[in-house]
Amino acid sequence: MSNNRSMRSMVRVLSKQKCGLRICHINAQSLLPKIDEFRDIFTDSDVDVICVTETWLRDELNDDICCLEGYRVFRFNRVNRVGGGVAIYVKRTIKCKLKLSATVDSTIEYLFVEVVGNDGNLLLGTIYRPNRYIDFSPLYTVLEEISLSSPNIVLCGDFNCNLLNTNVLTHNMQTYNLKPANTNVPTHYFGRDASLLDLMFVSDIHDVAFYDQLSAPAFSKHDLIFLTLRFSLDFSVEKITYRDFHNINIQELGDRTREINWDAMYYLPSSNDQIEFLTYNISNLFNTHVPLKTKILKPNNKPWFTVNIRNLIQQRDDAYTNWKRYRLNELRRAFCSLRNRVVAEIRKAKAKAKKTRHHQVWDSYKESLKKYKQELRIAKRSHGDPSVSQ
Incomplete structure (x- = not known):
């Protein structure tokens, strides 16, 4: 990667390499203090799914405090202990739903979101294993349940298992037909040591159109890892419908209102007919002079980000x-x-x-x-x- 480009611009470069579902993962090591730069990096980007581990968020904090414009957020927060937590940000144009979440007493933290595609759905999971002494068995139990009904799976996260030193995790993942996208490039740097802890596993390695990583000094000593998956999305554009009252031609509206014979309402035989008369004429005035408009929601820039x-x-x-x-x-x-x-x-x-x-x-x-x-x-x-x- 070129040294003279910011993380923000490099994320955009990665997003344009190949077509498909663009997924990235970052270990944030406390998201809230870095939320402004997180928003600057990803708002209005082409990244479809952003997986975050070590969010350090708490249940009493609502989604507004960690929201990202243009994305919906799914969270699992660690309870009764500091640290941990995972989140998945999915673009609002993508049809998806929360499929599975870790429980309060889970030793491994995870979230699974189902993404709707044109040729079948994708199950996307974010995993955080707090340290290398925690047994992988709870994760294997979950994978055993979901792999039977979900043939297309992507897992990403901080597994705290250095693939440069051991292939045990890789071997066990093959049981669930999952292969790693990266097996030899470190993603975590501490002092003079380098390790491969941040991983992406996919059901079909041939579906990986592009994989890369870049330093993320804004967040932690973990690299941001990025993958483009050959996956055809079923898009749902978020829109709002409204009436533009700011641009009414008051003169024309007044003239048209005065042209209506309102006295005719008093000669109608029933109250239902009178209501229908009023509803028809008022609706007609609205639709003519204040017509409905549709607008696709787009993220706003932060003017203070100079x-x-x-x-x-x-x-x-x-x-x-x-x-x-x-x-x-x-x-x-x-x-x-x-x-x-x-x-x-x-x-x-x-x-x-x-x-x-x-x-x-x-x-x-x-x-x-x-x-x-x-x-x-x-x-x-x-x-x-x-x-x-x-």
């Missing part, structure tokens, strides 16, 4: 790449300094944007109030109100 912040992010990512390559203490200090600066700049920019928005709303309110008072004064003057000064 060019300066993007440049700092790129510098931080480059510093991380240099540290990962040479493993020198001074390079690590440079990366940590830039990482902390990015966090501080994002926090400061958000606070400034919030303050600016508050002033804009207040100024708009004052302007509307001033205009209303002027119109009220003119109306009173036109009616000869002596209390209004000339």
Whole structure:
């Protein structure tokens, strides 16, 4: 990967390599403190499914706090203990439903979502095994149940099993007809050690059109892993239907309303006929002068995510790449300094944007109030109100 490109731009590069279902996984090691950069990276991207492990989210936090525009989110949160947790973000244009979730006492955390395709469905699971001492048996039990009814499966997550040192997991997964997409490139870096912990397993390796990974210094020492699967989606575009009251031609609406013989309603034989008369004419006025419009929902950009912040992010990512390559203490200090600066700049920019928005709303309110008072004064003057000064 080129060192002079930000993670945001590289995700877009990966997404355009091949056609198919674009899936990525990242170990976030606490998502909320990084949610702003997470949104900047993936909002308006071509990634269809984003799997996240170690979300560190809690049940009392609603989805709004970790939402991603243009995606629906499925979550499993660890209960009674800190850390852990998994989430799956799926584009709203994709038909899907939650199929299976871990229980509170599960030693391995997981979520399974069923994605609807034109030629059959796909079962997509996100797995988090907290440490290498936890037995895989609970996961194997789940796979034994679902593999019989779901021939097309994709698993991704942090398995905390280094495939560079052992092939036991790979061998056991073959029992459920699952093969790893990557068997020799490390995904986790700690000190001078490198290991392959972040994995993707698929039912048919020939369905993998593209696989790659890239450093994710915004989140953790784990690489982001990315896979494009040959899978034909059944799309469902999210739309809203509304009436545009802001652009009504009041003059034409008034003229058309006055043309209707409303007195005719009083001569109708029953109340039902009168209601039908009113409903027909009012609906006709609405449909003619305030017609229904349909709009496809699109994500909004965050105006406070400035060019300066993007440049700092790129510098931080480059510093991380240099540290990962040479493993020198001074390079690590440079990366940590830039990482902390990015966090501080994002926090400061958000606070400034919030303050600016508050002033804009207040100024708009004052302007509307001033205009209303002027119109009220003119109306009173036109009616000869002596209390209004000339």
